[in-house]
Amino acid sequence: MSAGTIALRRAAGASLRTSRGAVREQALVAGGQILSGVGNLIYAAVMARMLTPRGFAELAAFLALFLLIAVPSLSLAAGGALDPGRARRRRGKVLTASIPVSLGLAVLAVALGPALGLSVASALALATTPTLVALIELDRGRLYGERAYGWVTGSLVAEPLVRLAVGVTLAAALGVAGGALGVVAGGIAGLAVARAGRGPTGEVAPAVPSGVHSAKRNSGAGRLAALTFLFLAVVQCQDIVFANATLSGIEAARFAAISTLGGAAVFATATIPFVLMPRAKAGEAGALGAALGTAALLGGSAALVTAIAAEPLLTLAFGPGRFDAVASFLPLYMLAMALLGMARVLAADAVARGSRRVPWIALAAGIVQLALLFTIGDSAEGVGLSTLIASTALTAGLTVERIPVLERPINRALEPHLPSPARRRRVQTALILGAMMLVGIGLRLLASRSLWLDEATSWFETQLPYHRMWEVLRDTDVHPPGYFTVLWATVRAFGDSELALRLPSLAAATALVPMLYVAGRAMYDRATGLVAAGFAVVAPIVVWYSQEARMYAQLMLLAVVAVWALHQALETGRFRYWFVYALAGAALAWTQYFAFLPMATFETAIAVVAWQQKRAGRPVSRLVIGGVLATLLIAALVAPLVPFAHHQFSVNQAAGKGFDAPSQVGGTENQISLYAAITNGIWAVFGYHSNATMANLSALWPLLILLALMLLGRGRSRATLLLLAGVLVPTAMLTALALNQPFLFEVRYNLTAVPFLLLLGARAVTTWPHTSRGRAVLAVGAIAAFGLGLADQEWNGTNPRSYDFEGALHEIDRRSGPKDVLMYMPHDLNNLVAYYPPGLKTRRLGPNMPAKKVPRVFLLESFFEDKANDQATRKALTKLRGERELVKRMKFSQVEVWEFR
């Protein structure tokens, strides 16, 4: 056995021991925390029985305020966990700072009490809280830093025990004030235990050299941690404060019910980050995994339980029938809390590693949440959704912060001599990407158009209650529910304006820009990444689907995430990339069924790479384990979708439709032909254009010969082969499928290939010319070509995919009166007519014409290529001409309107 192998095994063994130790510690402290929670619950239950309803309400208010003050104090625990020495030294300063606050509160007790719904005695008891919780958290933080987890657990358990013992006794004698004093007594007991506790070795030796730098670094990290957890506390608490301050009584109470159960979930995970911090600071592998696993387990379990039994839980907690209306929303809020718990773990890890970005990510999440609260927080669901979005963004931000390609040196003290050009380059890249995203958003907003048929269907489905939408999707649609769930939440958050409906697509297509950079940089180099990102800004088809309330933009984004993660997993063998690959793959499947084409390709690629490595005599076990685990995870995540898809297919088959052709497939005439293939290729690269333009562009096919010749002698890296496979294999599979179902031969079902093509194109641009000037010219030329394609696609009225329903219906609205009637053809336009209500009666075109007393009749027709519909329209027109006078014939893009009187 080689020395390297022995070292690797030792390292693996050490990592395993670290993981086991970290799991044990997390389990111990989380157990204490849960016991503490249970103790508090019992205390509340006992008090509810001992006190009068009014008295219990006062005690509940007291407890809520106690908790509200305690949560920000957790930031002191975070600081102490990273710098226990500082926690010891700071005790005096904390006392100096907190005692005046307590005294102030005590002085104001008389005035504050009634305002807060407290008696003076309770208000005086509350006044002790700032000092008490500050000292408790300071000492608990120190204990975390010293890894004295037994003492932490003792302190956590002592608090409810004493609270229960003293509180019950005093409450019996003094009523509410006694209960409040019991809470204070519990706090003092917790403090006493924490104060007495000492770590096994005092302060934990840092993983880096000690000295002045180390002390300064510890101090800085402590402050950073405190700041971070302060902002996290804001994210955790500001929704309840906002709800109490702005919502009506009933709505506030509904949110309080959600928040209480959610608070319990987040309470269970509260200690996890602090247990993690010392290990993360020491750079121990496996600690983060253990912490994240524990947080995910606790948070996920809470979400799962509420998903399964929301109503019984609400009944148990608040009595029967009181808050059943929020039952459907409770799982989402629990998910938000679970995400928040995980975000706190990620933040703790980042802070311990010295990242300076984390507080600002937390602050940004808080600001986003506040903005959302003011925008959509007009109901309990709206407030909850704000928190869900903020905590999702927070978790996503903290996850992205961990991506190595974006990592900057996280600890200046450790890397004081980082060359400034590297820093400058990072800043430059960030600025360039930021500018690209802004331009991208601008272009996408500028290129707005009327909703079309499928989008109106999306809108209709999201108007339904969630469970009803699920049923409608399952019984009538042909797509998985992933995208529609996102859209449903978006509609709840932002309403159903065109912009709101298209927001998920816009966000995904905008995120595609930096994601292509990340993928391009990881798979090739920075220049390729930047050019690919630039392409994504103007690529016509990307812009098109970022302006459509359908799932295609997400599909493209997830495909890039999947291919990037797979490439990284194959190159580095790290399990986190396999994890990301599995998540992205599963998300792809939940977004669009045709995602199985690239996923099957990727799974085959994993097998091929493993086989090649084995044949070359290179170690393959890690790759196989990672690949198998990822595949199993994908299978597990996709498994719940299978019954849904099966039902969907069965219902559609039974209805005689199967997965029938969609209502619009563009100009391929539903035939597999070379022309259709070329047309699809042009759509994928240059977007949708008029038939004349498409004929002209198709005529340029000889340039493909040139492309083939130019590929001679080019390198074939693994990244290139992976991307090529991601383009060609799904295309071939789709073609094979289309032999049976020709309508499938359409670019929409192979959109995952588009970002891969952009990456390959970027690679060609950055490597084929031999000079930097040549590269620049080619890049600018390609972007200009995309830009031309985009301009023609979006603003040339002859684009056959552009349907101006909005213009037509608004014009009808302008010209009609309340007694007039609109008839439309085809019948599928019903959702569009409902979305752009023309302010008059509407009905599908049928054999019977409106009665003569109807002053005006409008007839709207679209999808002229459908001969049956067109014939029916012609027939109706003939009838109407016989009965009425044609006032006006109006033509809009792909829509025609006749007005009769």
Add this chain to the structure above:
Amino acid sequence: MSGNRPTIDPRLLPPDWSPDAAPPRRLRLLVLCMIPLSLWYFGWLLQPGRVGVPLLFGILVAAELFNLFQATGFWWTVTRRDRRRPAARRAASRDGTPPLVDVLIPTFDEPLPVLEPTVRAALEMRGARLVVSVLDDGCRPEVASMAARLGARYVAREESAGAKAGNINSALLSTGSPYVAVLDCDHVPRPEFLERTLEPMADERVAFVQTPQYYANSRRGGIAAAAWAQQALFFGAISRGKAADEAMFCCGTNVLFRRTALESVGGFPTDSITEDFVLSVKMHERGWETRYLPEVLAVGLGPEDMASYVGQQRRWARGCLGAIGRVLRARLPLRKRVHYLLSSAYFLSGWALLAYMSFPLIRIFTGAQPIAAASADQFVLHFAPYFCTALAMVVVAGRGTYTFAGFALAAATFWVQILASLAALTRRAGRFVVTPKQGAGARQPLAAAPTLLVIAALVVGSLWGLIHHRSPSTLNNVAFALLHVTVLASGARWALMRDGGPEPEADERAAEEEHPPRRDEQIAEAHR
């Protein structure tokens, strides 16, 4: 880069190419695909209903059939496998003493820095008793002095009749070793050159052992790299295939001859400018066998500017096309004859290219086209699989060494092949021109003037077409014209650049060599 910084002689670095065999299974699979795909395309093309303008159709079919002949020959060649066992590793002499070898280094006007490393390395070759002769047709005193200094013979003729062939023949008269190695003056042999080439000579039927001509300056990019891409395909898959059929011909340098074989055909023929090619035909006629050793045993320099490349191609084209008659008359087995014909006829490709480039212009200006009654997608449907698989065959057989630059350079000198074939047809005598070993360091638009004229014609025709008829069919022909313009411009661009367009990346690599190792270290590294 600073102008005066010393640079490494690339010939002293180890070669970065190895003529490994392409995966045979893949090649056979591709050939299996090619057969039905060729039938699919030609079956469609040769239907009577396809005839547009008969003359143009005839030209198109002729060009396509010529390409098919070349392609079929290529597929056939590259799938040939030499199943003979490698020669035993024993010295050619029977008594155990190292054999005597005359090493002939013909030179005419090449500068000393090019010549000296070759002579020095030749003197260091192992495995034989050497007599290294510098055959200087330039009669330069400095060459004589260098030869004397290094310990080589200096041979100069009073008249330079017969060019390189005459020079070698003359030297053969004044030497007597049983083996004769011929090295161009820019080809630096590796120490094991003779050890390896003498091994096959153990078979008394072997007339010569040819080794690849590797262009060390291809690392610098530019025209040398493009020329090397063509050479790599030839000295890789093609030469291996020829060797399998005993049809490898001499390429003029990096070759070891058996003197008796040379004498049996009267030495190098002086009536051809591709004396090596005709010599090989003669030897094969006499029943000699030839061998190809796919190892880089000598490292040389390729043309570094357009004029050099054009001169080299003109000589090869004129010589090989002129030898077609000789090949047809030769008493050779069919297989060998086909190999020779394939190699000679390659230089007719320029006519096919001219035809392809003319069609879009004719269509734009006159509306006439070779194919009728066929939609574009029908054409592409039949042509694309054939074309793409043929390209894949080149990629696989050449192991990715054949580049677009190599293709473009060959295409940009189509006119050289046309002129050479006209000269061969009219029996105008060719002139042996030594390929310069160093770039001219200046732009050479005249060396690519016909190509530039064709580009101009295609551009003007395209613009005219776009102005007059903006229909899809015109656009289709404009796209064809643009295809040709891009290929031709890519190949001709080096004529408009100084130094044959070495690539900036190559200069960056050279920048890493700012403090080059001492020459003796370089040689040691090169020979390691």
